Amino acid sequence: xxxxxxxxVKTFQTFRAVKDVSLEIESGELVxxxxxxxxxxxxILRMVAGLEFADGGHIYFGDQDATDIPVRDRGVGFVFxxxxxxxxxxxxxxxxxxxxxxxxxxEKAAIDARVDQLLHLVxxxxxxxxxxxxxxxGQRQRVALARAxxxxxxxxxxxxxxxxxxxxxxxxxxxWLREIHTQLGITTLFVTHDQEEALDLADRVVILKDGHIxxxxxxxxxxxxxxxxxxxxxxGDANMLAAEVRDGMAYADGAVIEASGMADGKAxxxxxxxxxxxxxxxxxIAANVSRVMDRPDGRRVxxxxxxxxxxxxxxxxxxxxxxxxxxFVTLRRAKVFAL
Amino acid sequence: xxxxxxxxxxxxxGVTLLYxxxxxxxxxxxxxxxxxxxxxxxxxxxxxxxxALASYRVTVLAALGATLFNLVFGLxxxxxxxxxxxxxxxxxxxMVDLPFALPTAVAGxxxxxxxxxxxxxxxxxxxxxxKVAYTPLGIMIxxxxxxxxxxxxxVQPVLEDLDPALEEAAQSLGGSDGAIFRKxxxxxxxxxxxxxxxxxxxxxxxxxxxxxFIAGNQPMSTEITALLIFIRLEEYDYQAAAAIASVLLLAxxxxxxxxxxxxxxxxRYTVRN
Numbered sequence: 001x002x003x004x005x006x007x008x009v010k011t012f013q014t015f016r017a018v019k020d021v022s023l024e025i026e027s028g029e030l031v032x033x034x035x036x037x038x039x040x041x042x043x044i045l046r047m048v049a050g051l052e053f054a055d056g057g058h059i060y061f062g063d064q065d066a067t068d069i070p071v072r073d074r075g076v077g078f079v080f081x082x083x084x085x086x087x088x089x090x091x092x093x094x095x096x097x098x099x100x101x102x103x104x105x106x107e108k109a110a111i112d113a114r115v116d117q118l119l120h121l122v123x124x125x126x127x128x129x130x131x132x133x134x135x136x137x138g139q140r141q142r143v144a145l146a147r148a149x150x151x152x153x154x155x156x157x158x159x160x161x162x163x164x165x166x167x168x169x170x171x172x173x174x175x176w177l178r179e180i181h182t183q184l185g186i187t188t189l190f191v192t193h194d195q196e197e198a199l200d201l202a203d204r205v206v207i208l209k210d211g212h213i214x215x216x217x218x219x220x221x222x223x224x225x226x227x228x229x230x231x232x233x234x235x236g237d238a239n240m241l242a243a244e245v246r247d248g249m250a251y252a253d254g255a256v257i258e259a260s261g262m263a264d265g266k267a268x269x270x271x272x273x274x275x276x277x278x279x280x281x282x283x284x285i286a287a288n289v290s291r292v293m294d295r296p297d298g299r300r301v302x303x304x305x306x307x308x309x310x311x312x313x314x315x316x317x318x319x320x321x322x323x324x325x326x327x328f329v330t331l332r333r334a335k336v337f338a339l
Numbered sequence: 340x341x342x343x344x345x346x347x348x349x350x351x352x353g354v355t356l357l358y359x360x361x362x363x364x365x366x367x368x369x370x371x372x373x374x375x376x377x378x379x380x381x382x383x384x385x386x387x388x389x390x391a392l393a394s395y396r397v398t399v400l401a402a403l404g405a406t407l408f409n410l411v412f413g414l415x416x417x418x419x420x421x422x423x424x425x426x427x428x429x430x431x432x433x434m435v436d437l438p439f440a441l442p443t444a445v446a447g448x449x450x451x452x453x454x455x456x457x458x459x460x461x462x463x464x465x466x467x468x469x470k471v472a473y474t475p476l477g478i479m480i481x482x483x484x485x486x487x488x489x490x491x492x493x494v495q496p497v498l499e500d501l502d503p504a505l506e507e508a509a510q511s512l513g514g515s516d517g518a519i520f521r522k523x524x525x526x527x528x529x530x531x532x533x534x535x536x537x538x539x540x541x542x543x544x545x546x547x548x549x550x551x552f553i554a555g556n557q558p559m560s561t562e563i564t565a566l567l568i569f570i571r572l573e574e575y576d577y578q579a580a581a582a583i584a585s586v587l588l589l590a591x592x593x594x595x596x597x598x599x600x601x602x603x604x605x606x607r608y609t610v611r612n
Contacts, residue, residue, distance in 0.1 A: 072511070072515070076511060077511070080507070086508075087527070088527060088605075097522070098513055101512065101513055101518040101519075102513050131610075
């Protein structure tokens with residue numbers, strides 16, 4: 001089912017949580033709403049679900065205007081950050097809940113069969129008789145997903161689904177959710193503040209800031225071509241150097257990089273740690289190594305330029321650099337944004 | 340003994356046990372001892388006399404009625420106080436504790452004044468043929484008054500802590516308001532409701548001050564067990580008083596045991612593996 005948000009607005013008391021957001025989610029697409037806290041991403045998700053009503057604008061499910069349809073009639077599956085499983089019901093009872101309260105009456109045997117099928121889908125066979133308190137966080141979130149899928153929702157909505165889990169479980173569940181999505185092809189919208197999660201999982205990433213969409217596109221598009229300093233910084237570690245643009249070139253602390261099409265004037269130059277290299281002899285930005293952090297896949301060097309800017313750069317594991325070294329930082333690639 | 344991280348086990352346990360022994364166990368033991376000094380035959384004759392049986396009957400039935408009434412009304416009151424914001428909410432909230440603060444005799448006199456056939460409520464009720472004062476109904480109303488706070492105050496915190504996401508989840512799964520209340524909210528409130536019910540019932544069984552003013556105290560019809568015990572004491576018949584009191588004690592004990600068991604059952608789901 002295609003979802004379309006048309007100039008949606010939401011205000012809480014005096015706080016404008018969502019300001020004029022328009023967004024289309026194609027049928028079968030897996031889309032991430034990514035943004036820092038307070039960016040309005042959860043509010044948008046809850047409006048799509050019908051857990052909040054929009055103050056302005058419209059939300060369409062297919063061709064139907066769903067703006068004023070209450071949540072229980074909207075046919076969405078919602079997965080909460082803290083699972084929201086019914087603690088007094090077993091796993092199987094939780095999954096069956098939606099079918100039991102449905103206006104469409106089902107045979108007990110049909111419900112049981114569907115519960116077994118869903119337990120198989122979320123790989124929790126044999127845990128149907130456990131209570132939520134007796135299973136792990138990752139298992140609980142899978143139960144929550146099975147429960148949401150039980151009522152054959154038109155749309156699946158997930159609010160920071162893996163936020164409360166530890167890193168390894170999170171990565172595993174992410175792959176698994178992608179598999180389920182491929183298997184079922186259900187239109188899915190999820191909220192996260194974790195860029196890695198959004199980029200790993202989604203077909204398309206929608207980046208939000210202060211209730212606005214600042215950029216949207218495939219993970220490749222937003223990574224390779226961030227359109228603002230905010231997106232650049234939000235998607236990952238980024239170094240910033242004050243720069244000046246003259247005749248299509250940006251100059252910063254002795255480094256020069258192409259900035260074609262930009263007007264002359266002050267600008268900010270952003271580079272990821274992997275975009276920077278270290279050489280003991282010039283040319284480049286003269287810097288002083290203040291600290292080296294070793295990681296499994298390389299070394300992170302923290303260096304201070306003569307103008308006092310801290311730079312973080314990732315170098316090869318073999319690079320023999322240590323704190324106190326003096327050398328030069330070279331720029332492999334960078335993004336320049338006008339101030 | 341296993342070493343414990345928390346300090347003060349010996350001291351605090353010692354103080355607590357001493358306190359429980361002196362304040363709770365000792366008087367109860369004295370009561371049982373006094374009752375036991377009767378022979379079995381005499382004991383049985385006293386506790387099964389028609390007048391005592393009638394008093395148990397009216398006490399237990401009125402306490403049951405009051406508890407059931409408070410179960411419904413107390414739950415509704417807790418619900419309104421937690422779920423809605425309205426002017427005067429804090430005043431209503433504070434008033435819930437009033438029955439605890441008011442001397443029960445004052446409550447009894449006030450209720451009697453209201454419910455006698457020329458009182459504010461009594462005159463209206465007597466027009467439709469309902470007599471409250473000096474009937475078992477009056478006993479029930481006095482019990483309702485003194486035990487109301489128990490259910491409200493046990494349910495209120497549980498209701499406040501109920502995760503709103505549970506109801507949202509149930510709604511997104513298509514549950515109607517009624518279904519959500521029956522299948523999600525009520526089961527989660529059950530342990531607290533049971534705790535409130537047991538306290539409310541126990542308090543009603545033992546209530547004295549508020550009831551004797553409104554009850555009429557007619558032996559065989561509106562004489563509660565606590566009053567019968569008091570009468571025996573006034574007659575210096577301590578053994579009979581202790582014997583009847585031991586029945587009340589046993590009833591309260593049984594009831595608390597049953598509700599504890601029900602509560603544990605209702606909380607099975609919290610047990611981890």
